[in-house]
Amino acid sequence: MKKSLSIIPLFLISVLSIWACSTKDYESSNNKTLPILGNWHINEIEGQSGQDTVFHEIGDFKFINQEKKEINKQSVAGKVYVADFFFTSCPTICPIMKTQMLRVYEKFKDEPDFLILSHTLDPEHDTAELLKDYAAKIGVENDQTWHFLTGDQEKIFEIGQTSYLTTAMEDKNEPGGLLHSGAFVLVDQKGHIRGVYDGTKEDQVNRLMKDIPKLLE
Template sequence: MNRILSILGLALIPFLFSGCFSSGEKNTPLPKLGNWHIDEKTVDGKVIQDTVYHQIADFSFTNQDGETITKTSVEGKVYVADFFFTTCPTICPIMKKEMLRVYEEYADNPDFKILSHSIDPTHDTQEVLKDYAYKLGIEDAETWNFLTGDAEKIYEIGQTSYMTTAQEDQAAAGGFLHSGAFVLVDQNGHIRGVYDGTKTDQVDQLISDIPKLLGK
């Protein structure tokens, strides 16, 4: 007999985003964020409890170099995910300026990646993303992947896996609605921190939290 206990976590992020979901202390382990449940079952007469944490779902997108990037591509890696579009007239330029700081800090670490998902894949083709990355000073996708693909799949993984706002909205500036969230994901696909990518102090916290997962 299974007994499931569920706790709601990241669904509230769009409303609570003024706070950073991370551990502030230098040596404090980062929490695992999102929905989780305790799966309780009886095996050989013994009650066994297993905590099942929220994980990023399978995905398959194309980066600026035309390479297919999947969940397998980042298995065993620490990465930061965000959502943007190249013609964004509001927060995206600030986010990319802040993400550049993260990139510059960890670009040489083979165990670290950045996944930036375009929420306007119709316009943001591989070629457009390649040019966008080049203008930011990113000449290859070794560390920082700018992703395009099926729009509905991008919106779905943004909202259900990364628990952030990512959708088309004609009423929004530029025709798309997204948060400024930088989502920190560990080697097993668990969300370990959410940071406001438009605020320097929260990105500073992200930069200091990443080594807690890298073990360095």
């Protein structure tokens, strides 16, 4: 039986910004090891002298991709992936985000242990069929690497905010009626967040592309 000793609160910033917080100083001096981000706590194992550090982890999910194939937590286990949130009719940052994500896709599309998960915030409009057309229009040919996901809107909002710790919600005052950040969230093979990058900025995406191989190695 495990007993929780402490809880470290999340370091969150405003809904329109990208947060980045290190749970512990796991980053080496040569900058080859990425930190584990999010909240964490330490468990003491009763009857033993050891302790466990429990890190934030992406929760269970089940969505459908552009090929009407179910993608869930088990589907991505053991893979490095980048997650983001968008919608096809987005009149603001989404086109910029997808232009930048295409750079990531082109560089890593042949890497068998890498994936991209793009979650639509407007599943009523963004059906699997529409997402398949959208993927083709922007030049995505390998649907084994880049999954455009649709499903229950509330579940998408929930996983965006509670698992990926980014902004994903309805807001009638925003263009398109939806509010989301431009975050590209880098997740490792164990479901831990290892980096958050502004997907609207080329230099941030350059840094993402340098960090992905650190996890693949």
